[in-house]
Amino acid sequence: MADLLSVAKLAGVSRATAARAFSTPDLVRDTTREKIFHAAQQLAFRPNKVAQQLRLQTTQMIGVMVPSLDNPVFAEQLQAMEVAARACGYSLIVTTSEYDASRENEIVEEMLRQRVDGLVLTVAEADKSAVLTQLHQETTPCLLVYNPPGNSGFPSVGVDNHAASEAATRYLITLGHQQIGMVAGPLLQSDRARQRYEGYCLAMQAAGLAPSPLIEMPRHTQADLKSLAPHLHGDNALSALICTNDLLAISLIGELQRAGLSVPNDLSVMGFDGIALGKYVYPSLCTVEQPRADIGRAAIHTMLNMIQGERPVLTPLPYVLRKGESVGALTTRKTPPGISSRSVA
Amino acid sequence: MADLLSVAKLAGVSRATAARAFSTPDLVRDTTREKIFHAAQQLAFRPNKVAQQLRLQTTQMIGVMVPSLDNPVFAEQLQAMEVAARACGYSLIVTTSEYDASRENEIVEEMLRQRVDGLVLTVAEADKSAVLTQLHQETTPCLLVYNPPGNSGFPSVGVDNHAASEAATRYLITLGHQQIGMVAGPLLQSDRARQRYEGYCLAMQAAGLAPSPLIEMPRHTQADLKSLAPHLHGDNALSALICTNDLLAISLIGELQRAGLSVPNDLSVMGFDGIALGKYVYPSLCTVEQPRADIGRAAIHTMLNMIQGERPVLTPLPYVLRKGESVGALTTRKTPPGISSRSVA
DNA sequence: TTGTACGCGTTATCAT
DNA sequence: ATGATAACGCGTACAA
Numbered sequence: 001m002a003d004l005l006s007v008a009k010l011a012g013v014s015r016a017t018a019a020r021a022f023s024t025p026d027l028v029r030d031t032t033r034e035k036i037f038h039a040a041q042q043l044a045f046r047p048n049k050v051a052q053q054l055r056l057q058t059t060q061m062i063g064v065m066v067p068s069l070d071n072p073v074f075a076e077q078l079q080a081m082e083v084a085a086r087a088c089g090y091s092l093i094v095t096t097s098e099y100d101a102s103r104e105n106e107i108v109e110e111m112l113r114q115r116v117d118g119l120v121l122t123v124a125e126a127d128k129s130a131v132l133t134q135l136h137q138e139t140t141p142c143l144l145v146y147n148p149p150g151n152s153g154f155p156s157v158g159v160d161n162h163a164a165s166e167a168a169t170r171y172l173i174t175l176g177h178q179q180i181g182m183v184a185g186p187l188l189q190s191d192r193a194r195q196r197y198e199g200y201c202l203a204m205q206a207a208g209l210a211p212s213p214l215i216e217m218p219r220h221t222q223a224d225l226k227s228l229a230p231h232l233h234g235d236n237a238l239s240a241l242i243c244t245n246d247l248l249a250i251s252l253i254g255e256l257q258r259a260g261l262s263v264p265n266d267l268s269v270m271g272f273d274g275i276a277l278g279k280y281v282y283p284s285l286c287t288v289e290q291p292r293a294d295i296g297r298a299a300i301h302t303m304l305n306m307i308q309g310e311r312p313v314l315t316p317l318p319y320v321l322r323k324g325e326s327v328g329a330l331t332t333r334k335t336p337p338g339i340s341s342r343s344v345a
Numbered sequence: 346m347a348d349l350l351s352v353a354k355l356a357g358v359s360r361a362t363a364a365r366a367f368s369t370p371d372l373v374r375d376t377t378r379e380k381i382f383h384a385a386q387q388l389a390f391r392p393n394k395v396a397q398q399l400r401l402q403t404t405q406m407i408g409v410m411v412p413s414l415d416n417p418v419f420a421e422q423l424q425a426m427e428v429a430a431r432a433c434g435y436s437l438i439v440t441t442s443e444y445d446a447s448r449e450n451e452i453v454e455e456m457l458r459q460r461v462d463g464l465v466l467t468v469a470e471a472d473k474s475a476v477l478t479q480l481h482q483e484t485t486p487c488l489l490v491y492n493p494p495g496n497s498g499f500p501s502v503g504v505d506n507h508a509a510s511e512a513a514t515r516y517l518i519t520l521g522h523q524q525i526g527m528v529a530g531p532l533l534q535s536d537r538a539r540q541r542y543e544g545y546c547l548a549m550q551a552a553g554l555a556p557s558p559l560i561e562m563p564r565h566t567q568a569d570l571k572s573l574a575p576h577l578h579g580d581n582a583l584s585a586l587i588c589t590n591d592l593l594a595i596s597l598i599g600e601l602q603r604a605g606l607s608v609p610n611d612l613s614v615m616g617f618d619g620i621a622l623g624k625y626v627y628p629s630l631c632t633v634e635q636p637r638a639d640i641g642r643a644a645i646h647t648m649l650n651m652i653q654g655e656r657p658v659l660t661p662l663p664y665v666l667r668k669g670e671s672v673g674a675l676t677t678r679k680t681p682p683g684i685s686s687r688s689v690a
Numbered sequence: 691t692t693g694t695a696c697g698c699g700t701t702a703t704c705a706t
Numbered sequence: 707a708t709g710a711t712a713a714c715g716c717g718t719a720c721a722a
Contacts (some may be wrong), residue, residue, distance in 0.1 A: 397700055
């Protein structure tokens, strides 16, 4: 591919003049600039960003790491980040960690070698992340997304999971529910999920209710009725559930309906995240909506500020309690049909 | 950040030797190599990829452009691409075009300046894409994803939309449906959507049935009952629908249920794409599943071959007709309740 | 206004 | 086995 030197030669000027025609056009006479542009066009010249990056010691690239793109939460956030970054002249290097610590390490190392101007990461657990502690040695600015700003020492953009979860729980209590459970993926995998459980417990206790132990699903984004069935009958049968993410909630609602139960008549189900699709399913998903696009944009703009050397000042973004058909007021009801241990076996 | 020269000095060797210690370790004596590694560690040396890229004239980066990440089809494909690329030592620069032609241009130009080793694109319409015709002038290999391999002149990985749509239609016909309609976003926006409509028409005609005109929704991924209501009663009331994508289908099913209709009893609804969530909603989505992960992986591996200079040989990937609860056999029924033009107004 | 010359951090060729 | 040196393509301080 043609380089500046060949353009300069064709235009009959020195390489420096050709370079100036592009970087500082007003420093070169109109006529010669035209000559240069013309030559560039003829040779299909295209500035080499790699050389620019080396010379200017900045890549205008931001390294992004999310756990997975199979979860629309991250995909929707990334979508907003990409648009925002591009609007500011930045490109995104996108990687997925799959919640794997060793992968997280490799990815960050790779990005640092690539000399990205900044890192925007979502890690499994910010407080006990080897990557993050190691990153403190580096000068490359780093920003977390979704991870609660605990003692990781890095700024973070996201909502207050604690408060959001409390609000969700209180909402269900307001509707008369007393037997409320929380459903999560395996092992309370992420720090967000843990905070959400804590918020739930606090809200329950504040209302004089007993929090139930966490109900763990075998998979992070797919519900399984078997794990749930024991909690749906008997004296302490739950009348409402909060799921730690929307995919879990939607698939749970599907499973319940498939088992002949009605949501919300037999059981109210609430989600967490606010993915777009939740508005369109039936029953529509009642959920705590995180402003995913706002989060993505805020992450980019904050990161750009950090790159400029500013110290970020971050206040949690506002969550929205999105009402939906999957949650209803508590109604007295008999033991629901079709949910005996036999029918779900 | 420390560079090779400072490492060399600290280790008491020349820059060349230091470089060799990393690139060709066996060409340097064990003891000196140790010295060099030690020095590198002390200085927290980290190879500069930008310099390598300039020197080696290869970035090990692939430029990826998808229409949007808000649609799980692309997100799920990208997820697979990222994993596959990373496994081969490549990074991904990810961009979203939002189906905007001018954005497509800017993005591709930007990526070429970045000297990506290859481009993997999904454009709105491969046949009439300004970007693609211009790309023929370039030497950077380019591969399409999802776009049918028409006369764009570029290889493409994806399923045979035509055949897949025919198969879907035939499936409905097999179940006894005769009044089958197809629902799409506005303007038959993408070449895929058009092919799917053509496939539907062909299958209908082959069965001696009359294809219905396309039913257009105001938005690409969100259904609207008003546009549909006219087709649901009267002599030619439809008994089955095929949507051009899964999001449309899922939201349509939601709307129908909300209007008091039963899917599939009153109306069978079929999707297209096979996003993961479709399996978990109720009724589960009957759809034509594109192997999104396979497509993503195949795209990367094909691209790597193209970068090696090989000419790609591409056969369409197999689609799978995923059965689901949203489609049932035709049953005689009266005009469904609650769908009069009044009730949806 | 334009040209000369250096450096960004590597790899690779040629000597030694 | 190691060292000196020339690229890779560009931006810019300095000189003219």
